Amino acid sequence: MPQGYLSIVLHAHLPFVRHPEHDQFxxxxxxxxxxxxxxxxxxMRLERLHLDKVNCRxxxxxxxxxxxxxxDPLLKERYEKYLVSSxxxxxxxxxxxxxxxxxxxxxxxxxxxxxxxxRLYQNEYQRDLLSRFRKLHDKxxxxxxTSCATHGYLPLMQSHPDAARAQIRLGIETFKRLMxxxxxxxxxxxxxxxxxxxxxxxxxGVRYVIVDAHAVLFGNKRPRSGVYAPVxxxxxxxxxxxxxxxxxxxxxxTEGYPGNTQYREFYRDxxxxxxxxxxxxxxxxxxxxxxxxxxxFKVTGQTDKKETYQPKEAYExxxxxxEDFLANRVKQIKSLAPLLDRPxxxxxxxxxxxxxxxxxxxxxxxxxxxxxxxxxxxxALMTPGDYLDEYPDNQPMQLSLSxxxxxxxxxxxxxxSNDWVHREVQAITQKMIDYAQQIKAPSxxxxxxxxxxxxELLLAQSSDWAFILKTQTHTAYAFRRIRxxxxxxxxxxxxLKTKEIDDVWVGDxxxxxxxxxxxDYQIYAYDSHCHTQSISR
Amino acid sequence: MAxxxxxxxxxxxxxxxxxxxxKKAVAxxxxxxxxxxxxxxxxxxxxxxxxxxxxKxxxxxxLPKKTVTxKKAVAxxIVVKKRAATRTLAKxxxxxxxxxxxxxxxxxxxxxxxxxxxxxxxxxxVPHLTKAEAIRPLGIKDQKPWKKTQSYQSAEVPxxxxxxxxxxxxxxxxxxxxxxxNPAVERSVRNSLQPSEVSGLRRTLRIYQLxxxxxxxxxxxxxxxxxxxxxxxxxxxxxxxxxxxxxxxxFLTLVASDEIxxxxxxxxxxxxxxxxxxxxxxxxxxxxxxNEGKSGPLQAxxxxxxxxxxxxxxxxxxxxxxxxxxxxxxxxxxxxxGSSKKRQFFLELNTELIVYGKTMPDADVSISGQxxxxxxxxxxxxRMHLPDGAHSIPVEAVSVDKIEKRCITPTVTRQTRxxxxxxxxxxx
Numbered sequence: 001m002p003q004g005y006l007s008i009v010l011h012a013h014l015p016f017v018r019h020p021e022h023d024q025f026x027x028x029x030x031x032x033x034x035x036x037x038x039x040x041x042x043x044m045r046l047e048r049l050h051l052d053k054v055n056c057r058x059x060x061x062x063x064x065x066x067x068x069x070x071x072d073p074l075l076k077e078r079y080e081k082y083l084v085s086s087x088x089x090x091x092x093x094x095x096x097x098x099x100x101x102x103x104x105x106x107x108x109x110x111x112x113x114x115x116x117x118x119r120l121y122q123n124e125y126q127r128d129l130l131s132r133f134r135k136l137h138d139k140x141x142x143x144x145x146t147s148c149a150t151h152g153y154l155p156l157m158q159s160h161p162d163a164a165r166a167q168i169r170l171g172i173e174t175f176k177r178l179m180x181x182x183x184x185x186x187x188x189x190x191x192x193x194x195x196x197x198x199x200x201x202x203x204x205g206v207r208y209v210i211v212d213a214h215a216v217l218f219g220n221k222r223p224r225s226g227v228y229a230p231v232x233x234x235x236x237x238x239x240x241x242x243x244x245x246x247x248x249x250x251x252x253x254t255e256g257y258p259g260n261t262q263y264r265e266f267y268r269d270x271x272x273x274x275x276x277x278x279x280x281x282x283x284x285x286x287x288x289x290x291x292x293x294x295x296x297f298k299v300t301g302q303t304d305k306k307e308t309y310q311p312k313e314a315y316e317x318x319x320x321x322x323e324d325f326l327a328n329r330v331k332q333i334k335s336l337a338p339l340l341d342r343p344x345x346x347x348x349x350x351x352x353x354x355x356x357x358x359x360x361x362x363x364x365x366x367x368x369x370x371x372x373x374x375x376x377x378x379x380a381l382m383t384p385g386d387y388l389d390e391y392p393d394n395q396p397m398q399l400s401l402s403x404x405x406x407x408x409x410x411x412x413x414x415x416x417s418n419d420w421v422h423r424e425v426q427a428i429t430q431k432m433i434d435y436a437q438q439i440k441a442p443s444x445x446x447x448x449x450x451x452x453x454x455x456e457l458l459l460a461q462s463s464d465w466a467f468i469l470k471t472q473t474h475t476a477y478a479f480r481r482i483r484x485x486x487x488x489x490x491x492x493x494x495x496l497k498t499k500e501i502d503d504v505w506v507g508d509x510x511x512x513x514x515x516x517x518x519x520d521y522q523i524y525a526y527d528s529h530c531h532t533q534s535i536s537r
Numbered sequence: 538m539a540x541x542x543x544x545x546x547x548x549x550x551x552x553x554x555x556x557x558x559x560k561k562a563v564a565x566x567x568x569x570x571x572x573x574x575x576x577x578x579x580x581x582x583x584x585x586x587x588x589x590x591x592x593k594x595x596x597x598x599x600l601p602k603k604t605v606t607x608k609k610a611v612a613x614x615i616v617v618k619k620r621a622a623t624r625t626l627a628k629x630x631x632x633x634x635x636x637x638x639x640x641x642x643x644x645x646x647x648x649x650x651x652x653x654x655x656x657x658x659x660x661x662x663v664p665h666l667t668k669a670e671a672i673r674p675l676g677i678k679d680q681k682p683w684k685k686t687q688s689y690q691s692a693e694v695p696x697x698x699x700x701x702x703x704x705x706x707x708x709x710x711x712x713x714x715x716x717x718x719n720p721a722v723e724r725s726v727r728n729s730l731q732p733s734e735v736s737g738l739r740r741t742l743r744i745y746q747l748x749x750x751x752x753x754x755x756x757x758x759x760x761x762x763x764x765x766x767x768x769x770x771x772x773x774x775x776x777x778x779x780x781x782x783x784x785x786x787x788f789l790t791l792v793a794s795d796e797i798x799x800x801x802x803x804x805x806x807x808x809x810x811x812x813x814x815x816x817x818x819x820x821x822x823x824x825x826x827x828n829e830g831k832s833g834p835l836q837a838x839x840x841x842x843x844x845x846x847x848x849x850x851x852x853x854x855x856x857x858x859x860x861x862x863x864x865x866x867x868x869x870x871x872x873x874x875g876s877s878k879k880r881q882f883f884l885e886l887n888t889e890l891i892v893y894g895k896t897m898p899d900a901d902v903s904i905s906g907q908x909x910x911x912x913x914x915x916x917x918x919x920r921m922h923l924p925d926g927a928h929s930i931p932v933e934a935v936s937v938d939k940i941e942k943r944c945i946t947p948t949v950t951r952q953t954r955x956x957x958x959x960x961x962x963x964x965x
Contacts, residue, residue, distance in 0.1 A: 092920070095904075095907070095909075095919055095920075095921065096889070096919075096920055096921050096922050097921075097922050098905065098921060099921060099922060099923065099924055099926075099928055100922055100924050103922070156705065158705065158706075159703065159705075213825055214802075217803070217822065217825070218800065218801060218802050218803050218805070219805065220805060220806060221805055221806050221807075221808040221811070222805045222806065222807050222808055222811075222813065222818060223811075224808065224811035224812070224813050225813075225821070226818070226821035226822060226824070226825055227825055228821070243825060244825050244826055244827065245824070245825065245826065245827035248827065275889065278889075278920060332824060335820075335824055336821070336824055339813075339817045339820055339821055340821075395808065395810075395811040397808070400800045400801070400802075401706065401709075401800040402800075407708060408708065409706075409707060409708030409709070410705075410706075410707050410708065411707060411708060414705065414707050414713055419713065419715075419763065422705070422713075423703075423715055423763070426703065
């Protein structure tokens with residue numbers, strides 16, 4: 001019997017980026033890089049763990065935009081092209097580097113790796129990553145769940161409950177349609193929790209959410225178990241508080257594992273270093289330099305003179321970091337156990353893309369951590385769902401407003417660099433709700449326009465845009481996206497009002513922003529609908 | 538007496554302003570939500586008109602920032618004139634207001650006819666109001682809603698006024714307010730000024746801290762449309778108004794928000810059903826924060842409070858890329874646009890060698906023992922990083938019938954010398 005449990009929760013998400021109007025589109029590479037570096041490496045390792053009969057229980061949230069993109073035929077095709085081209089570049093690199101032995105080894109490492117990923121994607125996975133995730137779920141390796149429709153940051157929708165409801169319901173609906181079963185819980189985008197949404201979450205059938213530590217520590221009652229057991233909100237939702245110290249072991253820029261000198265340096269990519277002519281076929285069509293994924297250096301230290309990456313040494317480092325992480329958790333659980341009336345549960349949530357994309361060795365670390373826990377008598381893995389099956393009675397309390405963003409609340413998504421987004425999105429949200437409440441029996445045409453307006457609203461709500469504006473990377477694209485969706489919404493509204501519809505334009509927008517094919521805009525009239533019902537009763 | 542009017546009011550709970558649909562209606566006991574701000578409620582049949590005139594008031598400014606006031610504002614003259622308002626209008630406004638939930642409320646232009654004779658002696662005490670807030674606007678007659686309101690049939694939706702103020706809690710210490718002011722409202726409010734008040738007007742944000750029955754003002758620009766308000770008060774309830782402050786200290790409200798509460802940051806209520814000793818609890822918290830082993834519970838609690846107030850508790854460390862800008866730029870999700878770093882002057886130099894040639898398209902070609910692919914025309918090209926030293930490149934081609942074989946082996950040598958100088962500036 002273990003003394004405590006560790007719950008590893010991964011959240012995989014990318015904003016909906018799909019541009020059929022261009023042959024190649026830079027930001028689509030976010031998805032491609034994440035598939036190559038995170039999703040496939042994770043699937044490979046988890047399948048291997050299962051084959052090796054290692055006990056593995058990990059909770060993985062797949063966001064609705066990501067689910068949609070991973071099942072999109074156009075993006076699948078484009079990913080394959082991208083991967084084929086990456087393999088070609090890696091092959092050329094093996095030749096190019098042959099007179100520098102250590103670099104040649106890394107080049108060979110990438111070539112083998114990418115060739116294998118291409119083989120898996122084309123042959124074994126048949127381009128279908130979702131069915132691989134589904135199988136891992138069926139085998140009991142993963143507990144799958146999902147997030148809000150477009151990763152909208154819920155606390156800032158506090159004045160529009162229907163907007164929050166649409167995000168929650170459409171997210172769950174997307175998951176059900178693409179995965180074929182109910183999600184185990186709901187990942188609150190950025191762990192953003194507002195007490196007002198408690199009822200909505202429960203009404204939409206959400207079993208659990210993950211919140212940041214202060215949601216629990218600043219709740220209305222003193223939590224009996226701190227963040228080491230879930231609590232039950234007034235509506236019956238279970239909430240798991242994040243353990244800060246174990247997150248810090250991994251995340252921290254200064255003390256976190258990914259900063260180890262042996263690990264691969266993220267910022268040195270041949271795309272920014274080699275001769276432009278040579279790289280041209282692998283860069284953006286406009287010739288601007290971008291990451292190729294081929295990175296030959298290790299972190300080395302605080303210096304510009306980086307040493308060549310040594311995959312084997314990095315792998316060994318990942319092993320020792322996995323051991324270190326486990327040792328720290330054992331220590332932590334031993335100090336917690338006497339304070340609680342049941343075995344403590346340490347919940348460590350991460351963005352999945354940390355593993356592999358940012359921290360290249362992350363998937364190896366995870367794999368070795370799971371194996372080490374398998375051998376441990378003191379700690380066992382447990383998903384939030386498993387825990388609730390075993391301990392259904394938890395302390396009731398209301399949680400505090402909170403998020404896991406810098407400074408704990410909404411500052412990342414509401415500050416001088418992006419508050420205009422909030423303002424504009426609120427305005428179209430209000431319009432959407434007004435229309436939904438007033439147009440109860442739409443004509444076919446009205447319905448079509450209103451559904452597309454709802455999609456545009458949702459896409460504009462994605463927390464990613466405000467985040468990007470704040471961090472000052474890719475701001476032009478984020479700005480463009482917000483503007484596009486708001487403009488499209490307004491134009492559709494114009495059609496709705498004037499009844500003069502540009503059919504071709506609407507069709508074009510529908511084919512681009514084709515997320516949520518099952519959309520019914522009436523979701524935005526949900527609360528008013530209930531309100532009327534309760535009055536008539 | 539307020540009760541008497543309720544039946545004639547619209548049923549929507551969100552319509553907060555008490556309207557006086559018939560003469561002799563008296564508004565008494567304004568709730569905390571009521572203000573003397575000019576709000577209009579369109580009832581089913583009637584539009585109410587009202588003048589609130591302060592009898593007397595005393596403003597006690599105890600602090601420069603927060604002023605404690607608690608007094609009665611007496612609305613003396615309430616003038617009512619029956620006027621038809623369409624059902625649509627009432628419905629549209631009510632709808633709009635209900636949609637705005639708690640952080641937005643509407644204030645629409647008030648229509649006033651001070652000359653009329655009904656004197657209602659409407660006396661009602663309004664908490665936190667001062668004379669400044671009781672307004673006596675002068676008449677705008679027959680004013681229409683500032684945007685055309687349409688009745689809607691299927692797709693038609695009334696264009697609703699955007700006038701209003703939203704207040705969002707950003708964190709326990711800060712509010713974010715943004716607003717839009719109907720020019721007609723502003724005009725009518727300005728029209729209500731006494732001649733002596735016209736100069737030195739100041740657009741002002743007034744923040745009421747409801748539990749303390751106090752408020753403070755922030756002078757703002759006429760062009761400001763939003764403001765971050767540092768309340769420094771977790772677990773408190775506020776209302777925010779934008780208005781005009783006269784030199785005499787009279788505050789004329791343009792828009793008023795609903796109440797909004799900041800979240801608390803502890804201490805929490807002890808849960809008797811789920812008891813834990815102080816000592817154990819603070820030890821738990823210490824472990825969460827990685828402070829364990831640092832002496833007793835009191836220290837743990839102090840450290841926690843310190844970390845809370847200094848922001849350490851929520852620092853990016855240990856947080857996600859969603860928030861963790863600590864992970865350099867970019868975070869984990871979005872590949873970095875450029876990896877170029879800010880550096881001093883530099884020069885980097887590398888050399889590469891291109892080896893290219895041509896043979897029969899069906900020949901087998903290998904370079905340094907490695908077979909290579911030919912272009913359809915039989916040409917080939919290779920590019921290699923060329924480090925210092927001597928390098929031989931044996932190129933071998935074999936004809937498709939394996940009868941002929943050609944070998945060419947160039948040897949290339951790279952030698953590099955580097956030189957650096959740094960001109961010193963005068964006096965250094």
